Amino acid sequence: MAGEHAPEHLSIRPNMQPRSPATAHQSKNKKAWQELSKNIKDILKHNASHLSFEDNYRLAYRLVIYKKGSLLYNGVKELIGEELENLATTMVIPAFPSTSDDSLRRRTEEELLLRALREAWDYHATGMRLLGEVLKYMVVVGWTRSEVMIFTFKLVYTQQFVIM
Numbered sequence: 001m002a003g004e005h006a007p008e009h010l011s012i013r014p015n016m017q018p019r020s021p022a023t024a025h026q027s028k029n030k031k032a033w034q035e036l037s038k039n040i041k042d043i044l045k046h047n048a049s050h051l052s053f054e055d056n057y058r059l060a061y062r063l064v065i066y067k068k069g070s071l072l073y074n075g076v077k078e079l080i081g082e083e084l085e086n087l088a089t090t091m092v093i094p095a096f097p098s099t100s101d102d103s104l105r106r107r108t109e110e111e112l113l114l115r116a117l118r119e120a121w122d123y124h125a126t127g128m129r130l131l132g133e134v135l136k137y138m139v140v141v142g143w144t145r146s147e148v149m150i151f152t153f154k155l156v157y158t159q160q161f162v163i164m
Contacts, residue, residue, distance in 0.1 A: 029068050032059045037075055044083040044127040056134045084124065091120040
């Protein structure tokens with residue numbers, strides 16, 4: 001018996017340690033946020049036809065039940081801010097009127113600016129409604145009442161999202 005070795009399939013490998021449940025959850029939460037943030041960008045760009053509502057709902061739900069509501073809230077806030085900057089840069093700023101003294105030209109340019117603002121607003125509001133459909137369940141689970149009220153009011157009811 002002395003000098004005998006245990007069969008190879010029964011030997012203990014000292015270099016391998018099992019992952020702790022907390023580490024496994026962190027990894028899954030990080031992957032969930034990465035996938036959800038990619039999908040939210042698609043939703044805000046009105047490119048959501050290939051996305052599954054249920055999958056996005058599940059990803060957001062996972063973050064909330066594992067106490068990552070603040071990650072979800074702040075991440076969504078940041079993504080919406082980036083999209084608003086993009087809309088301003090691509091649609092609104094190019095439509096700003098020149099400093100022309102010609103009143104007819106100035107009125108025409110001002111009208112074009114108002115149309116660009118309306119188009120940007122409609123685009124943004126549609127994206128917020130689509131995003132609200134994915135995230136509105138948070139009223140039920142995971143956030144404090146005040147967080148839910150602020151987020152839901154800004155996102156779903158007014159289609160405004162103020163970057164705090």
